[in-house]
Amino acid sequence: MNMANVEIALEIMGKGMGGIFVAIVVIMAAVMVLGKITGNRKDKEEE
Template sequence: MNNVEIALEIMAKGMGGIFVAIFVIMVAVIVLGKLTSGKKEQ
């Protein structure tokens, strides 16, 4: 049972890292979208 707890802890850290990376990418896309949206030319 000890191995299962260790595996779950490692998996939780990995999933947390993935969610943090996705959040950072989302924030970067939103910020870049706001910075470049005011330059529309026709």
């Protein structure tokens, strides 16, 4: 096993994990913003 290949693989894996983390944060932020925009409305049917 060549250490240069391992370093390259770790770099690619790190970029992939970072991309997944960023995507999750963006989705969480979008959900929070939409939750604040729409608010907590209560319909008569829900009571």
